[in-house]
Amino acid sequence: MGDRMNRLTDAELVLLTRQGNTQAFNSLAERWDASLYRFARRLLGDPEDARDVSQEALVKAYLNIRRLRDPEKFKAWVHHIALNLCRDRHRSPRARVATRPLEDDEPAPPGTWPEASAAAPDRDAHRAGLAGVLGEVLERLPAEQRVAILLREYQGFTSQEIGEITGVPAATVRTRIYYGLKSVRRMLQERGIDGTGLDSR
Amino acid sequence: MNERPLDEQTERLVASLYGELCPEEEDALRARLDADPALRAEYRELAETRAVMAAWDVEEPASPFTLPAAAPAGFGERIRRAFRVPALTWGLAGATVALVVLLVAGFRVDRVDRGLALRFGPGPVPQAAPATATASRPAAPSTEVVLPPGPQAMPVAEQGVPVTRADLDRYAGGLMQAMSGLLDNYQDRRNAELAYILKGFYDSMTAEQQKKYEELRAQVHGVGLGLLAEQSATNAALKDLMQRGAPPATPLNVYEEKPPLNRNEDKQ
Numbered sequence: 003m004g005d006r007m008n009r010l011t012d013a014e015l016v017l018l019t020r021q022g023n024t025q026a027f028n029s030l031a032e033r034w035d036a037s038l039y040r041f042a043r044r045l046l047g048d049p050e051d052a053r054d055v056s057q058e059a060l061v062k063a064y065l066n067i068r069r070l071r072d073p074e075k076f077k078a079w080v081h082h083i084a085l086n087l088c089r090d091r092h093r094s095p096r097a098r099v100a101t102r103p104l105e106d107d108e109p110a111p112p113g114t115w116p117e118a119s120a121a122a123p124d125r126d127a128h129r130a131g132l133a134g135v136l137g138e139v140l141e142r143l144p145a146e147q148r149v150a151i152l153l154r155e156y157q158g159f160t161s162q163e164i165g166e167i168t169g170v171p172a173a174t175v176r177t178r179i180y181y182g183l184k185s186v187r188r189m190l191q192e193r194g195i196d197g198t199g200l201d202s203r
Numbered sequence: 204m205n206e207r208p209l210d211e212q213t214e215r216l217v218a219s220l221y222g223e224l225c226p227e228e229e230d231a232l233r234a235r236l237d238a239d240p241a242l243r244a245e246y247r248e249l250a251e252t253r254a255v256m257a258a259w260d261v262e263e264p265a266s267p268f269t270l271p272a273a274a275p276a277g278f279g280e281r282i283r284r285a286f287r288v289p290a291l292t293w294g295l296a297g298a299t300v301a302l303v304v305l306l307v308a309g310f311r312v313d314r315v316d317r318g319l320a321l322r323f324g325p326g327p328v329p330q331a332a333p334a335t336a337t338a339s340r341p342a343a344p345s346t347e348v349v350l351p352p353g354p355q356a357m358p359v360a361e362q363g364v365p366v367t368r369a370d371l372d373r374y375a376g377g378l379m380q381a382m383s384g385l386l387d388n389y390q391d392r393r394n395a396e397l398a399y400i401l402k403g404f405y406d407s408m409t410a411e412q413q414k415k416y417e418e419l420r421a422q423v424h425g426v427g428l429g430l431l432a433e434q435s436a437t438n439a440a441l442k443d444l445m446q447r448g449a450p451p452a453t454p455l456n457v458y459e460e461k462p463p464l465n466r467n468e469d470k471q
Contacts, residue, residue: 031268039264053264060268065445136259154221155256161223176217177209180249187252195255 016073019064031060034077037157038084044152045088047137055091059084075166081157082167085149132195139189147182150175216242220249299404
């Protein structure tokens with residue numbers, strides 16, 4: 003049963019879910035749960051908040067599955083729901099208290115990385131330190147640039163799909179990505195990091 | 204956040220970074236990159252930044268998402284109870300096995316006036332079976348006794364015709380043949396009688412099992428209807444709860460504009 007479901011497209015699973023097949027929705031959830039979690043995790047920072055958002059997004063998607071106009075766009079739709087939930091969390095008083103004030107962030111001195119300053123020669127530690135810096139750098143981006151970059155770089159959405167999720171034209175998405183990448187590069191350079199010698203795609 | 208819209212060339216640069224250009228557009232951009240060192244440098248910077256960003260891994264979710272279970276508590280126990288094998292069925296099966304074991308061991312089942320009798324050892328030549336057979340049971344096998352041909356008369360010496368050894372041998376052979384025929388006839392009828400009795404047992408067991416099966420099916424059908432009703436009620440309650448709990452200003456329309464994350468707006 004599970005194997006058969008896994009072979010179906012999102013649109014087919016959506017249609018089965020609308021007919022009352024909960025197994026079909028569980029397959030959809032299995033397909034996109036981790037992606038939603040990682041998106042929320044990078045956007046919110048907190049693993050528990052991210053888990054809450056990803057699960058709530060899937061529950062909302064299940065309850066409102068009949069309102070999805072184009073079943074082929076389930077992935078974009080459920081990420082749109084997750085984005086709205088993240089926005090709601092940012093606006094909530096609890097989130098404001100829990101979130102570390104941005105003003106308290108001290109930029110790392112050039113040439114040093116958090117968690118990697120105590121000689122960590124191995125590659126994993128290097129990447130772990132770099133990941134910490136990237137989290138801080140992206141958090142400092144304007145929100146719409148951050149969302150566009152996260153959806154493009156880490157979730158694999160096209161500019162067109164990001165436009166559908168965020169409600170702007172694809173050209174605007176590319177603009178946000180361009181300025182976002184430029185800002186990221188500048189902030190990385192302030193920390194003594196450039197692309198030299200790193201993995202290239 | 205005042206972003207100046209990108210010129211066409213820069214927008215294509217970004218599109219090329221993510222493989223969103225068609226082959227013709229990509230070729231045209233490559234030609235421009237070859238001819239314009241500044242544009243080439245910018246492309247390389249953007250690509251390097253993307254390469255750095257690939258280092259940001261996050262962990263997988265700790266637990267997989269599971270849709271809230273719709274089955275009511277105790278559902279599993281109800282199903283198990285519905286499918287529990289009745290003791291009577293097991294009792295009938297056990298009795299049949301015991302009967303077969305006894306028969307193999309040398310016991311025999313004789314039909315008597317008021318039912319069946321279990322005896323050990325060779326039985327008498329069965330009498331004619333009762334002529335009446337119930338409608339639910341097959342007719343009993345014929346018990347008409349067909350005697351084999353009898354032995355020839357014992358050879359007697361007459362005057363001038365003595366009894367020879369060959370005469371006696373033929374007479375002994377005839378006796379043996381007659382005895383063998385009688386035994387075969389008895390064995391055949393005994394086997395037929397046993398088959399008849401066992402078939403009666405089998406039919407009664409089958410009828411009992413069919414009856415239990417119908418009862419089980421009715422029970423499972425009832426459980427299924429109850430489950431559907433409870434699931435429907437749970438879904439309705441959950442939907443009602445979500446509708447009452449969700450703010451009305453959070454529609455799920457993909458194309459609807461949402462206010463941006465304003466967390467950093469003060470800093471911009």
